[in-house]
Amino acid sequence: MRGDRSFWDPEHETMSIGELRAYQLSRLQQMLQWAYEHCPYYNNVWSAAGIQPTRIDSLEDFSALVPFITKEIIIDAQQRKPPYGGFLSVPTADLARIYVAPGPIHMPFTAEDFEGMAETVAIASWAAGLRPDDIANVTSNYQWVIGGTLGDCGYRKVGCAVVPGGVGNTKMHLEAMQALKVTAIFTFSTFLVQLAETAKQMGLDLGNDLALRVAMIGGELKPKEAITNLEQMYGMHIRETYATADLGMVGFECDGRAGMHHHHHHIVEVLDPVTHQPVPEGNGGEIVVTSLFRKAMPIIRLRTGDVVGFMSHEPCSCGRKTPRLGPIVGRVGDIPRVKGMFIVPKQIENALFSFKGLGRFQMVIDRPKVGDVLTVRIEAAPEVDQAATKPAVIRALREAIRIGAEVEFVPIGTLRESTPLVLDNRTA
Ligand SMILES: [Zn+2]
Numbered sequence: 001m002r003g004d005r006s007f008w009d010p011e012h013e014t015m016s017i018g019e020l021r022a023y024q025l026s027r028l029q030q031m032l033q034w035a036y037e038h039c040p041y042y043n044n045v046w047s048a049a050g051i052q053p054t055r056i057d058s059l060e061d062f063s064a065l066v067p068f069i070t071k072e073i074i075i076d077a078q079q080r081k082p083p084y085g086g087f088l089s090v091p092t093a094d095l096a097r098i099y100v101a102p103g104p105i106h107m108p109f110t111a112e113d114f115e116g117m118a119e120t121v122a123i124a125s126w127a128a129g130l131r132p133d134d135i136a137n138v139t140s141n142y143q144w145v146i147g148g149t150l151g152d153c154g155y156r157k158v159g160c161a162v163v164p165g166g167v168g169n170t171k172m173h174l175e176a177m178q179a180l181k182v183t184a185i186f187t188f189s190t191f192l193v194q195l196a197e198t199a200k201q202m203g204l205d206l207g208n209d210l211a212l213r214v215a216m217i218g219g220e221l222k223p224k225e226a227i228t229n230l231e232q233m234y235g236m237h238i239r240e241t242y243a244t245a246d247l248g249m250v251g252f253e254c255d256g257r258a259g260m261h262h263h264h265h266h267i268v269e270v271l272d273p274v275t276h277q278p279v280p281e282g283n284g285g286e287i288v289v290t291s292l293f294r295k296a297m298p299i300i301r302l303r304t305g306d307v308v309g310f311m312s313h314e315p316c317s318c319g320r321k322t323p324r325l326g327p328i329v330g331r332v333g334d335i336p337r338v339k340g341m342f343i344v345p346k347q348i349e350n351a352l353f354s355f356k357g358l359g360r361f362q363m364v365i366d367r368p369k370v371g372d373v374l375t376v377r378i379e380a381a382p383e384v385d386q387a388a389t390k391p392a393v394i395r396a397l398r399e400a401i402r403i404g405a406e407v408e409f410v411p412i413g414t415l416r417e418s419t420p421l422v423l424d425n426r427t428a
Contacts, residue, residue, distance in 0.1 A: 006318075006319065007126065007127075007319070007320065008122055008123045008125075008126035008127070008158075009123055009264075012264040012322075013123070013261075013264070013320045013321070013322060014319060014320060014321055015264075015321060016321055017313055017321060017323070020264060020321070020322065021059060023264065024059065024264065024267055024292065025058065025059055027265075027292040028056075028059070028062060028267060028290065028292060029053065031290075031291075031292055031293075031295075031298060031300070032053035032056055032062075032300070033053045033054070034089070034295060034298065035053075035089065035298040035300060036052075036053045038089035038090070038295075039086070039087060039088075039089040039297075039298050040086035040087075041077060041085060041086035041087050042298065042300065044086065045067060046066070046067075049065075049067060051065055051066060051067075059267070062267075062290075063269060063278065066300065066301055067301065068288065068301045068302070068303045069299070069301060069302050069303070070302070070303045070305075071103065071105070071302075071305070074087065074105055075103060075104055075105055078104070078105065078106055079104070082106075083106045084106055084108065084297070087297045087298075088108055088296065088297060089295060089296060089297065089298060090110055090295060090296045094110050094296065095108050095109070095110060095296060096109055096110055096111035096113075096114055097109045097114050097146075099144065099145055099146045099245070100144045101144045101145045101245075107146070107245065107246065107297060108296040108297050109296050109297075110295060110296045112293070112295070113293060113294050113295055113296050114153070116248070116265060116291075116293030116294065117146070117150055117153075117154075117247075117248040117294075118150065118153040118154045118156075118157050118248075119154075119157065119248075119265070120154070120243075120247070120248035120249040120250075120263045120265065120266075121150060121151060121153070121154020121155070121243075121248060121249050122155075122157040122158050123249070123252070123263060124154075124216065124239075124241050124249040124252030124263075125154055125160075125216065126158060127239070127252050127253070127254045127255075127261065127318070127320075128214055128216050128239035128241075128253070129213075129214050129237070129239070129255075130155065130158050130160055130184050130214060130216075131158070131159070131160075132158065132159030132160060134155075134158075134160040134161070134183045134184045134214075135160065135161045135162075135163065135180055135181065135182045135183050135184070136155045136160040136161070136162055136163065136183070136185065136186060137162075137163045137165045137173065137176070137177055137182045137184070137185045137186070137187075138151040138152050138155065138162055138164055138165060138166070138186045139165050139166065139173065139185060139186060139187040139188075139191055140166070140167065140186060140187075141166065141167045142164060142166050145245060146245050147245070148164065148166055148167075150248060151186040152164055154248075154249075155184075155186070160184065163176060163180060163182060170191075170194055170195050170198040171198055171202065173195060174195060174198060174199055174202060174204060174210075177210055177211075177212065178204070178209055178210055181211040182210070182211060182212060183211050183212060183213050183214070184212070184213070184214045184215070184216070185212060185214075185215045185216075186215075186216050187216075187217055188217060188218045189217045189218070189222055189226070189227070189230065189238075192215060192217070192230050192234070193230070196230075196233055196234075206233055206234045206235070207233070207234065207235035208235075210234065212234050212235070212236045213235075213236045213237070214236055214237055214238075214239065215230075215234070215236055215237075215238045215239070216238075216239050216240075216241055216252075217238055217239075217240055217241065218240075218241065218242075218243065222327075222350070223350040223353040223354075225353060225354065226353065227240075239252065239253040239254075239257075240252075240253045240260060240327070241253065241260065242260055242287075242306070242308075242325060242328055244289075244304060244306075246289075246291070246294075246299050246302060247266060247289050247291055247294075247299060247302070248263070249263060250262055250263065250266055250268065250287070250289055250325075251263075251268075251324075251325040254316060254318035254320060255317075255318050256316045256317040256318040258312075258316060258317070258324065259310070259312055259324030259325055259327075260324060260325045260326075260327075261316065261320050261322045261323070261324050261325075262322055262323055262324070262325055263322070264322055265291065265292045265293050266289050266290065266291060266292065267289065267290040267292065268287060268288070268289050268311070268323070268325065269287075269288040269289075269301075270283075270284070270285040270286070270287060270288075270308060270310075270311045270325075271285050271286050271288055272285050272286075273285060273307065273332040273335070273342075274337070279311075281311070281313065282310050282311075282312065283310060284307060284308055284309045284310055284326065284329060284342065284344075285307065285308065286303060286304065286305065286306065286307055286308075286332050287304045287306050287307070287308050287325070287328075288301055288302065288303050288304065289301075289302055289304060290302070303332075305332045305333070306328050306331060306332075307328070307329050307330050307331065307332055307335055307342070307344065308325045308326050308327070308328055308329065309326030309327050309328075309329050310325075310326035311323055311324070311325055311326070312324045312326070329344040329346050329347060330344045330345060330346050334421065334422070336363065336365060336422050336424055338365055338372045338374045338403060339371065339372045339374075339403050341401065341402055341403050343363065343374065343401050343403070344401070345363065345421050345422070347400040347401055348361060348363070348376060348397065348400060348401065349361070350400065351393075351396040351397050351399065351400035351401075352378065352393070352396070354396075355389065355392070355393060355396075356384075357380060357381035357383055357384040358378050358379065358380055358381075358384065358393075359378070359379030359380070359381070359412045359415070360378075360379050360415040360419070361376055361377060361378045361379070361415070362376070362377045362415050362419055362422075362423060363375075363376055363377075363421065363422045363423065364376075364377060364423045364425065365422070365423065365424045365425060365426055366425045366426065367425075367426040372426065373406065374403065374404075374405040374406070375405065375406040375407070375408055376397060376405050376406070376407055376408070377408045377409075377410050377414075377415065378393070378407060378408070378409055378410070379409075379411065379412045379413070379414055379415055380409040380410070380411070380412070381412050382411075382412075384409070386409050389409075390407050390409070393407050394406075394407055
């Protein structure tokens with residue numbers, strides 16, 4: 001019985017970084033050999049590049065030699081050679097689940113692969129504080145995509161009773177959660193906000209009428225105040241996670257709440273989105289992940305397109321030794337580089353969160369002579385005292401993005417949903 005344990009998988013969660021790297025290298029070598037022998041896609045690409053798995057002796061070799069894959073590469077390969085694009089590595093008889101999405105992607109899993117995916121959810125759920133006596137509502141989509149079933153099976157592994165609520169119908173979610181005394185919810189923060197609005201219309205008091213004590217939410221960068229507000233409103237604690245349909249839970253928060261630990265069955269690299277070289281400890285970059293358990297369709301060095309604030313190898317107060325990822329701050333391509341720094345729109349959004357009366361914003365980048373100039377155009381309501389607010393906004397922005405920015409207020413309604421978030425006027 002694991003009920004009294006702090007960790008779901010104490011052996012792997014508390015091994016030292018050195019032990020973890022050795023463990024991962026050994027698993028990686030097996031996975032590379034498997035992909036080389038059974039997966040036509042990798043066999044073709046690696047053979048053309050002269051890569052032999054038996055020659056990969058270290059994680060450094062792996063990073064330096066093995067090419068990336070991307071969602072675009074998978075989609076393109078599958079469109080040229082349907083349905084799997086040379087990625088299927090087991091006989092059809094060994095398949096247990098096939099997902100069609102997200103996007104035009106076919107994703108096959110063996111039963112063992114899917115167990116591995118569910119295990120990533122179990123480890124994250126245990127760290128979030130879920131235990132067998134919890135009743136958990138899974139609000140992800142159960143159709144075509146993996147999200148709902150994955151959350152469901154992960155929670156079942158932990159021993160929770162699952163209410164498969166799925167997406168939509170907020171009123172029914174609230175009624176069921178109240179009647180069944182649901183204690184945990186697997187959701188996005190936007191759905192928590194929506195539930196709170198509907199609860200108000202129904203005359204429900206979230207703190208007293210619901211029994212929720214923990215929520216696991218998607219790892220999008222949100223202001224700390226927004227999370228704290230939700231925690232207070234519901235009278236529960238919230239733990240952030242970072243998951244993808246290809247990999248399961250890649251990162252999960254513990255009670256230390258100083259980043260998201262990553263799962264030992266994933267090799268996680270954080271790379272400069274432009275040079276594709278590893279970033280120095282503490283810096284942000286694009287997350288590249290290799291699954292050490294997916295065999296039906298091996299996922300090796302997948303560029304996720306997600307940019308993370310940092311990766312830390314420092315020990316965590318919770319006792320886990322697995323490295324921690326910072327918050328997800330955006331997508332590659334939405335993040336311009338100004339004066340040598342990546343400027344993350346979400347960081348600007350968060351910096352502006354506490355100012356009353358401000359609306360949408362737009363980043364305008366110019367290069368009048370040699371240096372870059374970033375101007376943040378921000379909608380301000382008529383009651384905003386612009387002269388008094390401007391210096392405070394400039395200070396908050398400097399703190400958030402680490403470079404100086406000009407601020408220009410514009411009337412509410414000037415910037416629309418269709419207005420580009422980034423206007424880059426620099427000519428190469
Ligand atoms: Zn921790």
